[in-house]
Amino acid sequence: MSLTQAEIATALRECPLLAACTPQEHARLLAAAQCCEFPAGTDIIRAGEPADHYYRILDGAAELITAQARRTLGPGDDLGAEALADAPAGQARHLATARAMTAVSALRLPRSALTAPAARDPRIRSGALLGLAARLGELPPPDTQAPAPKAPAPLPLKQRIGWVATLTLPLLAWYAGGHLGLPQHSAVYLGLFTMTALMWLFSLVDEYIPPIIAVVAMLFIDLVPAQVALHGFYSRTFLLLLGVYALSAVLVSSGLAYRVMLGILARLPDSPFWHRSALTAFGFVLSIVMPSSNARLALLLPLYREMDDSLAAPAHSREATGLMIATFTGATLFSPLLLTAKSSNLAAFTMLPIQVRQEFQGIWWLVGAGVVAVGLLACHLLAMRFLFRADTSRRALPAERIAGQIAVLGRLRPQEWVAALAFLLFLGGAAVPQWHQSQPAWLAGFVLASLLALGLFDKRGFQTGIDWPLIFFLLALDGLTQAIHYLGLTEVMIDTVGHRFDWIGGQLGWFILLALAVTLLLRLALPLTAGMILSATLLMPIGMDQGIHPWVVLFLTSLFSDIWFMPHQNSSFQQVLAGGLRARCDETLFFHYAWWLNPLRVVLAYASIPYWRWLGLY
Amino acid sequence: MKNRLALVFASLFTVLLLALLVAFNHQKPRVLILHSFSETGPWETAVNTGIQRELARNRRPIAVRWRYMSFSGDMSPAQWAAAGRRNQGAVDSWEPDVLVAIGEEAQVHVGRHYAGRPGPRLVYAMGEDPASFGYTTAGNVTGVHEALPLAQIVELLRHLGRPALRIRALGIDDPTGQAEGQQVRSFDWGPHRLLGVDLVDDFEAWQATVHAAARDTDVLLVLSTGGLPRGPEDPTETDRLFVADWTERESKPLAVGVRESFVAGGGALAVIPSPYGLGEQAARKALDVLASIRDGTPLPPPEDSLEFQIALRPARLAARGIQLPALYAQAARASQSLYD
Numbered sequence: 001m002s003l004t005q006a007e008i009a010t011a012l013r014e015c016p017l018l019a020a021c022t023p024q025e026h027a028r029l030l031a032a033a034q035c036c037e038f039p040a041g042t043d044i045i046r047a048g049e050p051a052d053h054y055y056r057i058l059d060g061a062a063e064l065i066t067a068q069a070r071r072t073l074g075p076g077d078d079l080g081a082e083a084l085a086d087a088p089a090g091q092a093r094h095l096a097t098a099r100a101m102t103a104v105s106a107l108r109l110p111r112s113a114l115t116a117p118a119a120r121d122p123r124i125r126s127g128a129l130l131g132l133a134a135r136l137g138e139l140p141p142p143d144t145q146a147p148a149p150k151a152p153a154p155l156p157l158k159q160r161i162g163w164v165a166t167l168t169l170p171l172l173a174w175y176a177g178g179h180l181g182l183p184q185h186s187a188v189y190l191g192l193f194t195m196t197a198l199m200w201l202f203s204l205v206d207e208y209i210p211p212i213i214a215v216v217a218m219l220f221i222d223l224v225p226a227q228v229a230l231h232g233f234y235s236r237t238f239l240l241l242l243g244v245y246a247l248s249a250v251l252v253s254s255g256l257a258y259r260v261m262l263g264i265l266a267r268l269p270d271s272p273f274w275h276r277s278a279l280t281a282f283g284f285v286l287s288i289v290m291p292s293s294n295a296r297l298a299l300l301l302p303l304y305r306e307m308d309d310s311l312a313a314p315a316h317s318r319e320a321t322g323l324m325i326a327t328f329t330g331a332t333l334f335s336p337l338l339l340t341a342k343s344s345n346l347a348a349f350t351m352l353p354i355q356v357r358q359e360f361q362g363i364w365w366l367v368g369a370g371v372v373a374v375g376l377l378a379c380h381l382l383a384m385r386f387l388f389r390a391d392t393s394r395r396a397l398p399a400e401r402i403a404g405q406i407a408v409l410g411r412l413r414p415q416e417w418v419a420a421l422a423f424l425l426f427l428g429g430a431a432v433p434q435w436h437q438s439q440p441a442w443l444a445g446f447v448l449a450s451l452l453a454l455g456l457f458d459k460r461g462f463q464t465g466i467d468w469p470l471i472f473f474l475l476a477l478d479g480l481t482q483a484i485h486y487l488g489l490t491e492v493m494i495d496t497v498g499h500r501f502d503w504i505g506g507q508l509g510w511f512i513l514l515a516l517a518v519t520l521l522l523r524l525a526l527p528l529t530a531g532m533i534l535s536a537t538l539l540m541p542i543g544m545d546q547g548i549h550p551w552v553v554l555f556l557t558s559l560f561s562d563i564w565f566m567p568h569q570n571s572s573f574q575q576v577l578a579g580g581l582r583a584r585c586d587e588t589l590f591f592h593y594a595w596w597l598n599p600l601r602v603v604l605a606y607a608s609i610p611y612w613r614w615l616g617l618y
Numbered sequence: 619m620k621n622r623l624a625l626v627f628a629s630l631f632t633v634l635l636l637a638l639l640v641a642f643n644h645q646k647p648r649v650l651i652l653h654s655f656s657e658t659g660p661w662e663t664a665v666n667t668g669i670q671r672e673l674a675r676n677r678r679p680i681a682v683r684w685r686y687m688s689f690s691g692d693m694s695p696a697q698w699a700a701a702g703r704r705n706q707g708a709v710d711s712w713e714p715d716v717l718v719a720i721g722e723e724a725q726v727h728v729g730r731h732y733a734g735r736p737g738p739r740l741v742y743a744m745g746e747d748p749a750s751f752g753y754t755t756a757g758n759v760t761g762v763h764e765a766l767p768l769a770q771i772v773e774l775l776r777h778l779g780r781p782a783l784r785i786r787a788l789g790i791d792d793p794t795g796q797a798e799g800q801q802v803r804s805f806d807w808g809p810h811r812l813l814g815v816d817l818v819d820d821f822e823a824w825q826a827t828v829h830a831a832a833r834d835t836d837v838l839l840v841l842s843t844g845g846l847p848r849g850p851e852d853p854t855e856t857d858r859l860f861v862a863d864w865t866e867r868e869s870k871p872l873a874v875g876v877r878e879s880f881v882a883g884g885g886a887l888a889v890i891p892s893p894y895g896l897g898e899q900a901a902r903k904a905l906d907v908l909a910s911i912r913d914g915t916p917l918p919p920p921e922d923s924l925e926f927q928i929a930l931r932p933a934r935l936a937a938r939g940i941q942l943p944a945l946y947a948q949a950a951r952a953s954q955s956l957y958d
Contacts, residue, residue: 155623165626167634185677188642205628213635220639221646222679487677 003035003058011107017078017127019115025117032113035124038062038100044079051082051092053108054128060104066136068095073098081128083111084118095136120605129146162202168511170195185223185487192217196480201525208473211530215479224479228486232478236441237346241291241471242339243444245424246457249465252299254415254456256423259406260285263305266402272319274306275397276326276384282375283330287341288427293572297331301579310398310582321585322388323594329380335598336558339365340430344529345558347474348536351481352550359438360551363431370553371611372559375604376597383593418456422447477530481537490541497542506547508618512556512605513541519560523569532561549617559605563598571574637883648681650714650738652705654721657686661893662681665720667745668897676905679746679845685711687723702727714738715911716904722793726931733759739907739917743900745842745852745891746797748920760907760917762899763788766798767926768805771889775810778872779943783810786831786871788824789841791817798841798876820847821856825868825923832870838883840865840875859883866934867883871882878929886934892953895925 003011003270014017036055044055044062056078064071064079073079085092090112107264118125133476173194192214194214199210215229230573232238251257261282268274279300286296304327313319335342339349339361351358412420429436438441446503451457457465484490504510518539523531535557543553564570567577573594581587612618651669653662685708705728709717717738719729725742732740733754742753742761745762745932753759756801775783787802789795799815813835816827824846830840843858862883867871875881875888899921906918930950935942950956 153621155627156620159624163631167627167631171638183677185679188679215637217639221642222681225674282887424944 005030008033008035008107011056011058015078017131018080018125019123020121021117025120029109029113029117029178032110034108036106036108038104038106040100040102040104041101044100044104044106045094045096046096046469047094049094049595050090051080051085051094052111054111054114055079055098055106055108056085058105058107061101062098062104063101064096064098064135071135072101075470078128078131079106079484081132083109084125084128086118086125095132105406108486133471155222158177158202162198162204165202166195166198169198172586173361182492186489186492188221188223189218189483189487189489191478192223196528200527200530207527207530208469208476211447211476211480212472215476216268218479218483224483224486228482230475230478231482232347232350235350235475235478236439237478238346238471238475239448240340240441241346241474242287242466243344243426243441243446243448243561244291244472245417245449245466246294246451246462247266247426247444248286249417249461250419250451251289251423251457253461253465255312255409255413256287256416256419257299259409259416262402262409265307265397266399266406270399271286272311272322272388273381273385275311276322277381279304279307279323279326280330280333280380282336283327285334286331287338289340289423291340291343291346292470293332293342294575295467297328297572297575297579300327300331301551301575302578303327307397307452308570310401312395314353315584316586318388318589320510321589322384323583324576324581325388325590326384328572328590328594329597332562332572333380334373334377335562336555337366337369337376338592342525342544342558343470343474344532344561345498345554347478347529348533351540352554356550361430362433365551365555368612368615368617369555370609371608372601372604375607377602379466379597379600382486387593418451419455420508423450469512473529476592477533481533484537493538494541494545501542501546504546508548508552508612509549509607511543511546511553511608513607514542515553515556515559517601519557520563523561523563528561528569528571531556535561549612552612552617556565556605559601563601564594620830631750635858642679643681646681647716647766647911648683648712648714649716649718649904649908650683650709651682651718652720652724653684653686654723657684657689662720664893665897665900668894668899669718669901672892672898672901672905678908679785680905680908683714687727687729687750691925697714698723698727699902702731704710706731709738716741716907717809717898718743718904720744720900721786722746724873725753731876739843740912741900741903741907742920743896746793747800750797755919759919760903760920762896762903763920764896764924766801767889767891768802768807768928770926771839771874772810773874774887774889774942774946778940780836780929781809783836785810785837786813786838787815787839787841788831788853789826790843790846791816791818791819792845794842794844801840803841818846820849820852821861822849824861825864828869835871838869838873838882840870840873840888842877843879844877857883872938872940875929878927881929881931881955881957882933883933885929886931886938886940888925888929891923891954892925892927896923898925899923927953927955929953929957931957 009026010034012026018026018029038589057073057075058076062073062079079098080094082092082094085108089111114124117320170191174187174191177190178184182190196210196214198615200207218224218229219226228402258340264278264282265275282303283296283300288300292294304323308323308606310318311319311323313323335344345539349361360368426443426447429594430440433440452462470573501514504514515535519531522535526534536554539557540550541554544550564573567573581590607616623749651906653665655662657663657666685705687698687705693701697928708749709728709732715738717729717732718741719725720743722744724742725746726735726775728753729740729742730753732738735751735758738758740753740756740759742748742751743764744761745764748754748759748763750760753761786797789798795817799817802812802815818824818827828838840862843861846861847853847858848856859882860881862875862880866885872887873880873885875885876890877889878888881888903918910917928946928949930947948958
């Protein structure tokens with residue numbers, strides 16, 4: 001039986017096992033496929049021999065012979081599924097013999113051709129091996145037909161409006177800017193900025209994409225030189241972000257983070273308050289090296305689930321809600337309090353004058369945020385202690401199980417030692433830079449280089465452990481804000497607002513009000529990172545013009561950008577929703593707690609005024 | 619991108635964005651900067667620094683391209699002609715709004731081809747006489763004429779403490795020397811007296827002139843020395859640094875250069891047109907030309923270069939028993955032309 005290439009291609013497409021292959025994989029399989037003829041009585045495969053080929057019978061009948069039974073196979077059946085086993089070459093062997101009962105025509109695919117598709121889509125391998133197991137176990141083979149693709153959901157109205165707006169309004173902004181007397185370069189920037197803001201506002205693409213588009217567009221038309229548009233890529237922020245992400249990835253992958261969490265749980269008193277405090281404390285520790293509340297929450301949620309399962313508080317009870325709130329707050333509360341706790345802090349940090357950057361790159365950020373830190377933490381702990389009391393019949397945490405979990409982890413492994421040392425090195429270096437006489441960013445770079453050299457952070461970790469989209473997002477945002485200064489738009493803004501902010505009169509109290517209004521307004525439309533950076537961009541020149549310390553301006557935007565009222569404003573909330581918020585917690589209580597933190601942030605900002613005066617920041 | 623409508627919108631957005639960006643680039647004013655020599659030459663580098671300094675102040679998007687006629691100064695007439703054709707081709711294909719031609723060769727082989735013709739406006743930057751290229755009568759040409767800082771030299775001579783000095787200028791008999799000689803001749807040297815401008819054909823004649831100047835000259839003005847043949851029978855170029863050193867050592871009158879290479883080679887003193895300033899002025903002129911095109915106003919008028927630099931070798935100056943005010947040494951230091 002001789003088949004044309006078109007017929008072989010059809011046979012490959014009709015093979016259920018290969019239904020999940022991409023067109024490119026099918027093309028490659030076609031190059032490797034061969035048509036084979038087996039006279040009656042010959043063995044197609046033999047048990048114990050290397051499974052180097054996979055066969056699909058096209059014509060004729062064959063007999064599958066196992067130790068227990070014999071089974072007849074015909075056109076459409078396959079042989080040699082062992083070739084898809086994930087074993088070193090030569091070690092995958094046939095488990096049965098197949099003998100041609102009549103003349104058999106079969107399509108033959110070499111194992112090497114199947115390796116890549118099987119590695120890409122595990123369904124191909126598991127489908128083949130399940131079929132093999134069923135055949136040997138004398139069960140009907142499973143249906144390996146790929147599920148029919150779901151019809152895509154219609155495009156939501158919000159996105160339709162967003163796309164139409166994005167296609168038209170930037171052009172209008174450009175045109176209007178030109179006609180309102182803006183210089184050509186400012187009008188072009190206004191158009192690009194409008195495009196970016198609209199794409200964020202309507203969530204048309206992932207958050208990190210619009211600023212990249214804007215930066216590329218600016219470069220394409222020479223609106224700003226490369227050293228301005230790509231400023232972030234050769235700033236210290238780049239290396240600082242890389243180092244912090246690498247450290248964070250190694251802390252998790254080495255298992256140290258989980259061990260520390262279990263250790264904290266094992267040592268703290270077994271009471272609801274201490275359970276919640278443990279989650280909060282761990283959130284704080286993670287905030288030092290994890291510049292993303294989503295990443296911290298992703299690490300805390302599994303621990304929350306383990307604790308929640310063990311404590312078995314009634315669903316929607318205050319105790320169950322308290323535990324979720326402690327998890328959520330632990331991951332998010334410290335974001336504005338540490339430079340490295342929030343990626344937008346790191347990105348906006350480059351806006352500060354050099355001397356201020358040098359002063360606040362270590363522990364001084366936390367010192368400056370002291371009143372807010374103490375206030376937020378105290379109020380949170382008091383709320384956890386008194387507002388979310390557990391009933392008396394609550395179950396205890398299974399101390400024995402936790403001890404068992406720690407025992408299973410065994411002694412600290414070398415990777416954990418290295419991760420711990422790297423963490424301490426970074427922590428010590430950031431807190432006391434005098435001993436290394438260098439910048440924390442370069443220390444972060446050293447930590448990154450060391451982890452790479454030690455093999456603890458390998459190529460795969462480098463590819464997957466670092467949030468590259470977020471880094472590109474931050475650095476592109478930096479380019480977008482640098483362009484504002486380069487194009488002289490800061491002066492245009494100040495000229496436009498003129499003396500409208502004279503009412504501030506250098507009074508921090510009034511400036512806090514302005515910072516609150518600007519940040520809240522921008523956060524209504526923009527995601528957290530973009531909202532904070534743009535707030536800082538707008539407020540920094542006004543604040544400095546009013547004699548407000550630039551770090552205070554930055555801190556206020558960081559603090560107020562964490563204020564949220566609606567679910568879409570907080571991506572961490574979406575995480576806890578997916579993590580079982582509605583099933584386990586009183587959602588109203590959760591929202592009330594989150595909302596009460598909002599005015600608290602404002603009150604604490606005002607309470608910081610005398611402290612900042614004492615520190616010489618005001 | 620699963621939804622077909624979203625894909626349509628995104629595709630539309632991408633195509634529209636690309637079309638707008640490309641359209642924007644096409645309507646963006648174009649400036650082609652054409653140098654006579656190579657991009658690695660110290661003078662060209664300094665001129666480029668000035669151009670970039672001025673362009674960096676500009677915020678209006680423009681497209682700027684740079685071209686260099688020669689990779690070396692040692693080119694035959696046929697090679698110059700070929701370089702001219704290549705660069706004319708580049709101008710014709712890119713169609714710049716403004717062509718900034720810098721140096722004599724850029725005018726000879728490219729610039730003057732566009733004078734008085736539709737096409738790019740021409741901004742020249744050179745020491746030669748613009749009239750010799752037909753620029754003064756062309757409606758599409760303006761530029762910066764590199765003027766020797768002769769007034770500043772007169773001011774400097776006041777510090778020698780003599781009321782009237784006898785001045786002689788020495789240069790090469792080539793277009794550059796002739797243009798410089800013309801500037802020297804037409805300058806009012808009062809209260810001093812210009813004895814003459816000697817343009818020589820080779821280094822042997824140069825040596826003879828320097829020795830002869832000892833008889834009647836107080837100040838020897840050393841013009842450009844680039845391209846000076848060794849002798850009547852040897853057309854090989856004499857190293858300009860060697861010429862400078864020899865002249866400084868052999869000249870009885872005070873030798874004052876008009877190029878930095880004179881002091882770099884061993885001369886005591888030079889007052890030179892600033893290449894940085896020339897670059898800045900040329901770029902500013904180009905931007906003014908773009909503004910005039912945009913506003914439909916006449917081209918800005920040509921002008922002389924304004925900036926100058928002091929180059930100084932204090933040890934050689936002291937050997938002649940001359941003490942200049944500290945201001946000169948600081949000016950030379952500021953422009954990185956103070957030589958130990």
